[in-house]
Structure formats: C-alpha cells, structure tokens
Amino acid sequence: MSPAERAAELRRLIDRANIAYYVHDAPEIPDAEYDRLFRELREIEAAHPEIATPDSPTQRIGAEPATALRKHTHLRPMLSLANAFSDVELAAWEDRNARLNADVRHGGYTTEIKIDGAAVNLTYAGGRFVTGATRGNGTVGEEVTANLRTIPGLPLILQGQGHPGLMEIRGEVYFSRKAFERLNADREAAGDPPFANPRNAAAGSLRQLDARITRSRRLGLFAFHVEVVEGTLKAATQWEVLDQLEAWGLPVAPHRARHPDLAAVQQAVARYETMIRTLPFEADGVVVKIDTLPLHDDLGVVGGREPRWAVARKFAPEVAVTRLLEIRVNVGRTGALTPWAVLEPVELGGVTISSATLHNDEIIAQKDIRIGDWVEIVRAGEVIPQVMGPLRERRDGSEVEFAMPEECPVCGTPVDRPADEVVRYCPNVSCPGRILEGIVHFASREAMDIRGLGYERVRQLLDAKLIRDVADLYELDAERLIALERFAEQSAAQLVKSIADSKARPLSTLLFGLGIHHVGKTVAVLLARRFGTMAALRDASEEAINEVPGVGPVIAAAVHHFFRTARNRHLVERLERLGLGMTEPDATVTDGPFTGMTVVLTGTLPTLSRTEATALVERAGGHVSGSVSKKTSLVVAGSDAGSKLEKATALGVPVIDEAELLRRVAPRP
Ligand code: IVH
Numbered sequence: 001m002s003p004a005e006r007a008a009e010l011r012r013l014i015d016r017a018n019i020a021y022y023v024h025d026a027p028e029i030p031d032a033e034y035d036r037l038f039r040e041l042r043e044i045e046a047a048h049p050e051i052a053t054p055d056s057p058t059q060r061i062g063a064e065p066a067t068a069l070r071k072h073t074h075l076r077p078m079l080s081l082a083n084a085f086s087d088v089e090l091a092a093w094e095d096r097n098a099r100l101n102a103d104v105r106h107g108g109y110t111t112e113i114k115i116d117g118a119a120v121n122l123t124y125a126g127g128r129f130v131t132g133a134t135r136g137n138g139t140v141g142e143e144v145t146a147n148l149r150t151i152p153g154l155p156l157i158l159q160g161q162g163h164p165g166l167m168e169i170r171g172e173v174y175f176s177r178k179a180f181e182r183l184n185a186d187r188e189a190a191g192d193p194p195f196a197n198p199r200n201a202a203a204g205s206l207r208q209l210d211a212r213i214t215r216s217r218r219l220g221l222f223a224f225h226v227e228v229v230e231g232t233l234k235a236a237t238q239w240e241v242l243d244q245l246e247a248w249g250l251p252v253a254p255h256r257a258r259h260p261d262l263a264a265v266q267q268a269v270a271r272y273e274t275m276i277r278t279l280p281f282e283a284d285g286v287v288v289k290i291d292t293l294p295l296h297d298d299l300g301v302v303g304g305r306e307p308r309w310a311v312a313r314k315f316a317p318e319v320a321v322t323r324l325l326e327i328r329v330n331v332g333r334t335g336a337l338t339p340w341a342v343l344e345p346v347e348l349g350g351v352t353i354s355s356a357t358l359h360n361d362e363i364i365a366q367k368d369i370r371i372g373d374w375v376e377i378v379r380a381g382e383v384i385p386q387v388m389g390p391l392r393e394r395r396d397g398s399e400v401e402f403a404m405p406e407e408c409p410v411c412g413t414p415v416d417r418p419a420d421e422v423v424r425y426c427p428n429v430s431c432p433g434r435i436l437e438g439i440v441h442f443a444s445r446e447a448m449d450i451r452g453l454g455y456e457r458v459r460q461l462l463d464a465k466l467i468r469d470v471a472d473l474y475e476l477d478a479e480r481l482i483a484l485e486r487f488a489e490q491s492a493a494q495l496v497k498s499i500a501d502s503k504a505r506p507l508s509t510l511l512f513g514l515g516i517h518h519v520g521k522t523v524a525v526l527l528a529r530r531f532g533t534m535a536a537l538r539d540a541s542e543e544a545i546n547e548v549p550g551v552g553p554v555i556a557a558a559v560h561h562f563f564r565t566a567r568n569r570h571l572v573e574r575l576e577r578l579g580l581g582m583t584e585p586d587a588t589v590t591d592g593p594f595t596g597m598t599v600v601l602t603g604t605l606p607t608l609s610r611t612e613a614t615a616l617v618e619r620a621g622g623h624v625s626g627s628v629s630k631k632t633s634l635v636v637a638g639s640d641a642g643s644k645l646e647k648a649t650a651l652g653v654p655v656i657d658e659a660e661l662l663r664r665v666a667p668r669p
Contacts, residue, residue, distance in 0.1 A: 003044050004051045010041040014057040027196060028363060030378050030386050031284070032317040035083065058303070069142040069207060072133035074121050075168055076227040079138065080305055081114075081287065081312040087266050090288065093311045094262050097290070100299055100308070107292035109265050110238040113253045113276065114285040114312050115222050117174030118203040120148065122223075125166050127158040134206055138305070144206050148173075149607060150215035155249040156607070162244070164231030169250065171223035175202050176281050179218045189446060189512065190520035191334040196386075198282045212550045212612065216522055220281065223250040237291040258291065273315050285314040320353070320377045321391065322346035327358065327371055327402045329409045331433035333441055333515050335425040337415060339364060339404065341375075341387055348379055356385045360422045361404040368392075370399035408433065429567065435469070436462060438515050442470045446521065447513035448502040452495050460484060470513070471571055473499050474578040507534055507584040510575070514568075517558040526550045527559065528584035529619070534572060535582070538563045549615040592621025593664050597633035599624050600648070603641030605658040613661065620665040628653060636661050 001009075014037055017029050029037075038058070045052040052058075084090045097104040121141060123131040132148035133141040148154055151173065175183070175198035183201060184194040195201035205217040223245045226233055235241045239258050246252050255275065259265045265288055276283045290296065290309040299308035326342040339361060345354040356377060358364050369375065373390040390399075407414055408426035410433030415424040426434060436458055443453035450473070461467045464484055466476060476499065481492035505513075508528035512521050519527070530548045531537040537545075537559070546556035562568050576582055599622045601613050608616070613636065614624045628635060628647040635648040635655045648655055656664075 003048050007041060007044045007048075007051050007056075010037055010044070011053075011056055013037055014041065027200060028366065030317070030388055032319075032378055033388055035314075069144060069209070071136075071140050072121075072131060072143040073140050074133065074138075075123065075166075075229050077138050077304065078119060078121055078135045078141070078170065079301060079307050081310055082302070082306040083285075083312050083314050084288075085314055085316065087269070090266065090269075090311065090313055091262065093288075097299055097308055101295060103292070104290055104295060104299070105261065107290060107295060108237075109259045109262065110242070110256065110289045110291045111259065111265060111268055111272070112224055112242075112256045112287045112289070113272070113279070113283045114287045114314075115172040115174050115253055116197075116199045116282040116284040117172040117220075117222075118199065118206055120144075120171055120173050120206070120221070122148065122154070122169040122171065123166070124158060124163065124169060127163040129154065129156045134203070142207060146211040146609075147206050147208060147214040148221075150211050151219050151221050153221045153251040159249040160247040162234045163248065164226075164228045164233050166228075166230035167233070168227040168229065169223050169245070170225035170227065171221055171250070173202050173206055174198060174220050174222065174281050175205075175217070176220060178280065183217060185446070186520035186522060189441060189444075189515075190523070191332065191336070191515065191517045192520075210550075210552050211609065213552065216550060221251055222253040224252065224287075236293055238289045238293065239291055241293070269313050276315070285312050287312055317378045318348055319388070320346045320348040321374055322353075322377060324369065324371060324373050324375045324387070324390075327364070329405060331408060331410050331426050331431065331437070333434055333437040334517060335408075335416075335427060335429075335431065335434050337404065337408070337424045337426065339402070341369075343375075343377070346377065348377055348385060353377060353385050356387050358387060360424075361402065362422045364402055370395075370401050372399040410434075432462060439467070439470055439473075441515050442513040443473075443502075444513075448505055448509060450495075450502050451498045452491070453498070457495075460486070469571060471574040471578060474503070474575070474580070503578070503580045505581060507532075507537075507582055510534075510580060510582070511537075514562075514572075516562045518555045519559060523551060523555055531584075533583050534576070538569070538572065547611075549611050592619070594620040594622025594634075597622045598631055600626070600628050600632050600635045600644060602628075602635060602644040602648075603638035605636070605638035608658055608661075613658075616661065616665045 014034070017027070017034050017037070041056070042058050045056065045058060082093070084093055094104065119135040121133045121135065122129060129149070130145075131143060132145045133143050135141050149156065177198065180195070180198040180201055187194050195204060201217075202219060205214050205219055208214045224242065226241055226245070233241070233244065235244050239256075242252050242256055255272070257268055259268060269286055272286045288311050290299070296307065296309040301307050323344040324341050325344055327339050328342060330338045330340060332338065339358040341356045341358055343354050343356060345352050358369070367387070367389045369387060369390055374394040375390050376388040377385050378388045379385050404424060405415070408428065408431055411426065411428050411431040413426055413428040413431060416427045417424045428434070436455070439458045439462075440453075440455055442448055443450040443458070453473075461476075466480060467473055476496060478489070478492040478496045481487045481495060482489060506528065508525040511519060511528055512524035526548050527537055527545070531540060540560075542556050542560040545551060545559050546553055594617055599617045601610060601624060605613055617624050625632065628644045628651065630651060632648065632651070632653045635644065635653055636658065637645050637655050638658060645655065
C-alpha cells in the first residue's frame, strides 16, 4: 500500500471512529487504538506533506455536533492536548518548547490529573453562569446550559472577587465509578444498552434533551482553565489559576502538584500512575502544564489544535494477549442477541478475564475477529475489558469467521433486525431464553428480591414445567417442589415463603420487576409515585405518562405500549388476583405541606423549570393552577413575573420565591 493509500484509509477509519464517539456516544474502537491510528496518520502526513489534505482529521477536532441541541460557538476555540506516552516523549516536548523560548526550563510545572470525562465550556458574564456547551468540533459545540445547571458543584454565581467581566471556564464533567455502575445496572435492568465507560456516560448525560434526566445522573465537574474574553485575571501561574477557580467556588480536581523542573515532574508521574487507580472516578493520565502564564501566549498553539504549553502524559493501557476460543450468543430479556467471546483465562490488571463482550457482528467484522484468533485485550481505564483486535501474524489458517445465527440460539425462531439498528432480536416473546432472563430479573434482589431464585432454580422450574411466567411462581406449592431434585422439605418451604413475602412489595418494585422496556428503577419510582396504582398507570394516556418529570417520550411510548398488549394486561390482572400489591405507599400525599392549596407559578425561576416546580408542588399535596384568583393560596414568583404577580399583590395572596418553595417542600427530618 502506498503512503497516500494508507493515509486515505486511516482518515476513513478515524472519521468513522470520531462520529461513533462524538455524535453517537458509542465508541467502536478503544482509545488506545484510536491514538495509534491518529499518530500513524500524523507521521505519514509529516513525512509526505504533499499528501496532507485540509479535511484530514489531523486538522480538526472531533466531528460535527448532533443536530437536536442548539449550536454554540465558543468565544475562544476549545483546544485539545498532545500526548506523551513516555518520559522520553515528555523530555522531547520540553526540548521543543525550549528551542522556542529557553525560559520554559526555569519557570516550573503544574501537574493535574487528566479526568476522563466530557469537556465543557462554561461562560460566565459578570460573575454569573450564562451559557454552557460541549466541545463539539472545538469551534462549535452544543448548548447544554440547562443540563449543566443540574450539576450540584457548578456555581451559578461566582463567589469571591476578581472575576473577569466575560470569561470561559473550561472543565470536565465526569461520572464517579459508583454513579456509573449504578446507572449501568439500571440501564441493563431496563433492557437499555449499558455505556462502555464513564466518559461516554458523561457525554451522553450532558446531551440529554431533558435536563431532568441529566440531573438524575449525578454528574460531577472539575474546572482547570480560564479563557479571559473581557477584563483581567489576577494570576501569574497555572497554579494560581487553580487557586482562583477554587476561590470562586468551582470544584478543582484533587492531587494537583507543582514542580521546579521536568525531572521532578517525571518522578511525580510514577506516583500518579499507581494513585490514579484508587480514585473514585476515572483518570487516564496526568496533564503537565508550564506554570508561567505569559509563556503560554508566547509559545502558542500547534495547528489550531494543541497548545504547546500543556501535554497529556498518558499511561500505557493494560494489554493482555490470549486465545479467543469460541463466540457464543446470549439472548437478553428484550430478545437482543449479544455475541461474546470465550477467552483462554488471562491476567489483566490484577483480575482474571475469561470472557469479553463483542457488542454486535458489525464490530466483529470491522475488527476482523475470528474464532481461534490470538487477540489483544485492553482495559484502558475501561470497566469492561475489550477485545482490541486479532494478531493476524499469528494465524495458521485454522481460524473461522463468525456469522451471527439467523435463528435464535435458544428457541430457533428466525431473528429480526430492525432497519435502523445493528442489534438482532429474537422476536418470540415466549422464547425460553427470554423468559428465563425475565423471571431471573423479576426475582433479583434489585426487583422483587425473592431469595433463592437465581438462574439455576428458575431453569429447573422452567424445565419441570412448573412455571411459564412470573405469575406461576405465586401458585407453586412446597409439595411439588419437593418432588424435584435438590429440594428438601425446608428449602422448598423457604422458597414458597420468600415468594409469598414478595407480594408485599410496592408498585414501583413490581413495575421494575416486570421488565418493561426502558423502565429502570428510577423511572419505576417516578411512575408509581405519580400514578399511585397499577390501574391508574394502565389506563393513563401516553401524553399523561410523558408529563411525569423525568420521563421522556421514548419511555412513555414503551410503557403505554406495554399496557396495550393483551398478554401483559392478563399477566398484571393475574398478579393482582394472586394478591400482589398494586399501590405505592408514598404516592398520594394527604398530609403534605401544600395539601389542599392552589398554587400559581409565574415568571422564570432561577433553577427550577416549570415542570419541576409543578412536580414539587404536587408531590407536596398541592394543585397548580394557571391563573390567580381569590381561591389562590400562594404564588411562586421568579424574575419577569408580570400581571399574575400584580394581581396576587392586589388580592393579598402571599407570594414566595423559589428558595422559599424549596424550603417548604423539603422533606421533614
Ligand atoms: S487542559 C486549553 N487540563 O483532556 C485547555 N485538560 O485530551 C487544554 N482534560 O480537552 C486542556 N483534565 O477536556 C486540561 N486537568 C486538565 C484536564 C484536561 C481533562 C481534558 C480536556 C481536554 C482533553 C484533551
């Protein structure tokens, strides 16, 4: 292949990876591989300048923003960082800078953790947070102000003094490992695909169209940079910038350090590498910054993309090589077929890996993974190990290409492939594979919490034809169980009791256990609180479901569809006859702080949307009305409140602000 051909191929691969990553939040290749492709392309273009093209991915950052959110043009471009993968590369970085300005060797360095999240640009005018945006392509991002406002650490008004009149604060929005695991567990339980890593989860959460969803995700923020647009910043070093950010009330990542020279930086890097694994969030390196700010302007930016004054010292990802023995296909509760690799067990980052997900057949084909291949497995800060690709040079011809089965591996029904999806589904709702997964989910601890009912037992009950669906569980009796293998009198009685005990669970738990598509634990609680009873939810219109704060149109459609399906209605009726609880204890508020009150909302509230404020009032027992009259008990007024406020004052109706509303509806201790 000629260099020009290889460069063209690399550009195609990188563009594709960019779109998957930036637009779809669904990366197709691990970061380490992306970095490798990018570097190879840059090297070819450097060696053969005649083949560099203006539209090469080396000339721009990321891809175009998705269209659903409003675009935002950054006042100053959002830059990326060059990488250094070793001490030698770090020294080369300093040498290059020193050739431009010898002072760089004497001013010292600041090091910061490189948080692995989604970059954000926060515009502050007069000390107030006015606009927030994602990076997008570095010049134009997506406006996500409402979503960013939901992040508790983000100050809406800066504290302290010395804020430049207009500035952009740059930072990283991230997921803690814990919040990430919780989110993924919830998504998997709801039949939604899990996020591959906390970074993608953060990016996806930021780009939600409904800020309530963002809020429920518990994102964190760390700030690390200021671009002054108007006014001045009282800081002479990067270290002081971080101090200043902290003084203004912005969260700054822990473990920052200051070093007199590069040798000290290199020593610190070794310490960071072990420390970073213990952090409660993901970090993928250390950012080394020249401390002295005047040197930043002096050194400038490479290719409009990377500042010379900072570099990301990345740690080598943990890689292991092993044999891919077999590719099996799993059938999920929703019928989704997922191929996964059975690996010869191998040590990676302190754990033994014997399997890895392969996502779907397109990815398998794209990476050219074959059964019998030697493959590289990576865990680059990623929670789930990934198969990076095959070692083609180790093939002996015995490797076999994988084809996704045309029939469900469990029930043999021909599989479906929806036109706009890469995933294949078993369409058979009675597929034993799907039923098994569904019943195990129903009984799981997070759902109905039926002790002693895991995969083994459920499979045994299905095989013995004692159950076909979850309702059958409640008709089991101890005698029939004892007749089975591995059941004794006591264990049979225990299981029957555990099943009976689960009848008392609240509606929200039952809704979650039923495994309605997109209904995770959080959504189940929102629905149960709002509708109170199964019957009310069953009969609710799609619009009414859509209006529940935290529930979007996709969820509303799925829930509505669930109850329009005869099978599901029969199942729910049977469960009710069998004595399962169909109500939510916390739902009807008869003794809330606003019980019996009619409340009017007017003007723009500083942090709550109208829907959120309405939900708060209703959850506190109140009723929200659109117009002020003598019957109005209370008016909640924000800025630009017009005639309603005037009328309330004229009628002598009490008026409160958002802060007071929040105080009144706060749960009593
Ligand atoms: S400085 C002009 N500092 O890494 C500012 N970036 O790969 C250049 N990142 O786009 C970035 N932690 O989103 C900087 N302490 C840190 C960082 C950091 C994470 C992200 C940032 C940047 C990306 C570059």
